[in-house]
Each structure stands twice: as C-alpha cells, then as structure tokens.
Amino acid sequence: MYEFNLPKNFLFGTATSSVQTEGGDTNNTWYKWCVEGHIKDSSNCINANDHWNRIDEDVNILKNLNVQVHRISLEWSRIEPSEGVFSDEAINHYKYEIKKLLENNIRPLITLHHFSEPIWFHNIGSWENPKCTEIFLEYVRFTVENLGHLVSEWITFNEPNVYTVLGYGVGLWPPGKKGILTSLRIYTKFIKTHIEAYKLIHLIRRKNDFKDSTQVGCAMHIRIFEGKTILTKIIASLSNYIFNELLIVGTTTGKLKYPLQKKGYNVVKGKYVDFMALNYYTKILVEFTFNLSTVFYKEGNDKTLDQTELGWDIYPQGLYTICKKYYERFKLPIYITENGISDKTDLKRPDFILSHISNVAKAIKDGIPIKRYYYWTLIDNFEWLEGETTNFGLIEYDFKTLQRKARKSVEIYREICKHKKFTKEMYKKFFRDKINI
Numbered sequence: 001m002y003e004f005n006l007p008k009n010f011l012f013g014t015a016t017s018s019v020q021t022e023g024g025d026t027n028n029t030w031y032k033w034c035v036e037g038h039i040k041d042s043s044n045c046i047n048a049n050d051h052w053n054r055i056d057e058d059v060n061i062l063k064n065l066n067v068q069v070h071r072i073s074l075e076w077s078r079i080e081p082s083e084g085v086f087s088d089e090a091i092n093h094y095k096y097e098i099k100k101l102l103e104n105n106i107r108p109l110i111t112l113h114h115f116s117e118p119i120w121f122h123n124i125g126s127w128e129n130p131k132c133t134e135i136f137l138e139y140v141r142f143t144v145e146n147l148g149h150l151v152s153e154w155i156t157f158n159e160p161n162v163y164t165v166l167g168y169g170v171g172l173w174p175p176g177k178k179g180i181l182t183s184l185r186i187y188t189k190f191i192k193t194h195i196e197a198y199k200l201i202h203l204i205r206r207k208n209d210f211k212d213s214t215q216v217g218c219a220m221h222i223r224i225f226e227g228k229t230i231l232t233k234i235i236a237s238l239s240n241y242i243f244n245e246l247l248i249v250g251t252t253t254g255k256l257k258y259p260l261q262k263k264g265y266n267v268v269k270g271k272y273v274d275f276m277a278l279n280y281y282t283k284i285l286v287e288f289t290f291n292l293s294t295v296f297y298k299e300g301n302d303k304t305l306d307q308t309e310l311g312w313d314i315y316p317q318g319l320y321t322i323c324k325k326y327y328e329r330f331k332l333p334i335y336i337t338e339n340g341i342s343d344k345t346d347l348k349r350p351d352f353i354l355s356h357i358s359n360v361a362k363a364i365k366d367g368i369p370i371k372r373y374y375y376w377t378l379i380d381n382f383e384w385l386e387g388e389t390t391n392f393g394l395i396e397y398d399f400k401t402l403q404r405k406a407r408k409s410v411e412i413y414r415e416i417c418k419h420k421k422f423t424k425e426m427y428k429k430f431f432r433d434k435i436n437i
C-alpha cells in the first residue's frame, strides 16, 4: 500500500499534445505521414479526440478532475499555415482555450513544438534548412507576442531526443531520414534553437511587462538504460549518453558535448532552462544484437518487473533516480511533464500512478525540489505510429462515437489532485474490491 503527503504548493495536472487530440488539421507532417500509410492500424490523426471542437467539454473534464495545471501544445501548422503568414483565427482559438483554463483556475503550460511541423517547413528541408532556427523563431515571436499576456510558462520542444532518433536516426517518423551523422547535426540545431527561443520568450515577456515570472523549459524524455553484462553495460551507457546526456546538457547549459559539431554554433555557456521538464515512462534492459545499424542495441525486458500492455517495464524507482541525478547536476526545480501508462482495462493504472507519485514524494522528502506532476494523458488519443490502438487516458475514448468515459483511475487521481496525499482511508475507499496494490 502507498501512503504519501505532498507539500500543499505541489501542483498536479495532465498533459496532451495538439496532433494527438485536436483533429481536423491537414497541414502538418503527421497528417501527411498518416496518408502515406505509415501508421500501424492505418488510422489518421485527422480524427483524434475532436478536441478542436470540444474545448468547453474537455476543460469541464479537467475541472472535475481537480487539476491545478494542464499542459497542451500549439499546432505550428495552424498558427503559421504558410511561411510568414500567421493565422489570427488559430491564435484566437488558442486564446479561447487558454482563457477557459484560466477561468477554471487551471494554469497552462504551453509546448511550442510537439513532434509535428507544417508541411511547408518539411518541403524546405525542416531542420536541415540552414535558416531553420530563424524560421522557427518567427513562429515563436508571433505566438508569444499574442499569447504571452495569458501564458508565463512555456516548453520550447517536446522530447527532441525522441523526435531526432525516430525522425532522423531510424526514419520511422517524419521526415523519415536515416543516419547517425544527420541526427547529430539535428541535435545541435535543436539545442541552438531552444536557446534562442528561450531568450526570445524572456525578452518578449519582459519588454511587454507581461505579468508573472517567465518560466521556460525543454521537455526531455529520460530513459533508464540498464545492462547486465560488461558488454551490455557499455551499450547501455553509450545509449544513455546519446539519448539522454547530449541534449539535456546542451539545452540546459548551452554546452555541446562530443561528438556534437560546433560549426556555426555561437552560444555562450549559461543557464537556458528555468526548470527541468522530465518525461519518464520506463527502464530499458539493454540486450546485445549483431546489428551495426542499431549500434548493437536491442531493447529487452527485465523479467523481475511487471509490464504495461505495450510491453514497457514498469519501474517507478526510476523516477526517483532521474530526479535525484538531474537535480544534483543542475540544481533546478523539476516538473514531471509526462508520466503515464497505456492500460485499457485500467487494472494497472492506479498502482502505476500511486507508485510513481510515491517516488516523487520520497524525492521531495530527500530535498529534491519537484514541483509538479503531469499525468500523460487526459483522454486516450492518437499515439503516433501506434495510431488509435493505445490507451494512455484517464478517460476512455471511443474513436467512432467520440464519446469520453471516465475510468476508475479518475476517481483516485481527482482525490490525489485535491488533497495532495494518499492515505490508508483513501486506500480503503478505493480498493475495497481489491485491485492488486
């Protein structure tokens, strides 16, 4: 049984992204990727949760969930439908959504780039275009100038490591490129663009005297890589270096670590995030494979752990480990900007949530300043290559009827959000019928 008691100023919330929830946009790279037939169940993000047309309904769900914070992303392709042309209609739509959240005392955390881009950006070479940083900054400028009076908390990029590895390393995601050297070049572009965006967001909010102190981060997907033999330990530590280390150090401090190329990079070392935004899901048990193109890396499972329905190891202690590690390195407050489980039956989700938050509570007791926890995600949504087949939502979703239906976990999470604790009494109330906990 889990028991925890978090500080009263700790904030709970949920996280979502535009392509995965909004529906209706044909101008982004994921729509194109769907039409080209890359999605396993042949579904298309044009449907998603129809969230674009259901802001009121979904904000109401959030309100009933008692969350204090909510993370969304903006769709660049809607805000800038063609290069240099900005849409008042799209920005007004987001203004409406953000105001709705604020009216309900839910503080928004806004991501500017969550894996998707306008097709026109793709057509001019995306992140390989020498002007990519300037192009992205124009979108940032327009957005922050228009929304910066309502929003003080921003995330520049969601998981640039996942995006680069899948989109430029192994070619499974748009833009479908394959190559280690290109990936490393893209890493440098992301670091540089994040830092320029960080400075620009601060500048615009300061110049305009917008209220509340500006907080900017870059959400990193952090995985724990573990090896059991000397060989797999080496591969695990290399994977950690390439997947976690290069980008977290670069975006946080501006330092480019070997083998990232310094050509054209003129950033002075400093501090370029106001909080560490960590997304955490699982631990990977690294196995050896005779495959040079994957750098001999293969993902296995730790047989001593339980797995999610996607086969991901459930390893809650890992959340404690990464928070401790990155706090000791960077001494910055931490937001858990994503943590969640795909679980249609909802039998494992309560335990997943409770065990992970217990580790957050333990870390706070040990002096690590974790300030927020955002559960991924509110409603089952469009899960990239997996399409409509996963179930990360606190709310179950029927892709045909568009109906939303609360899972049992909603009852538990809403109480945690409200009281910031989990007690014996709550346990008795929720687990009378004995979910294995």
Ligand code: BGC
Pocket: 017, 020, 158, 159, 162, 221, 279, 338, 376, 383, 392
């Ligand atoms: C991504 C989400 C995704 C989730 C579950 C995260 O890495 O940011 O977009 O849905 O993982 O796979």
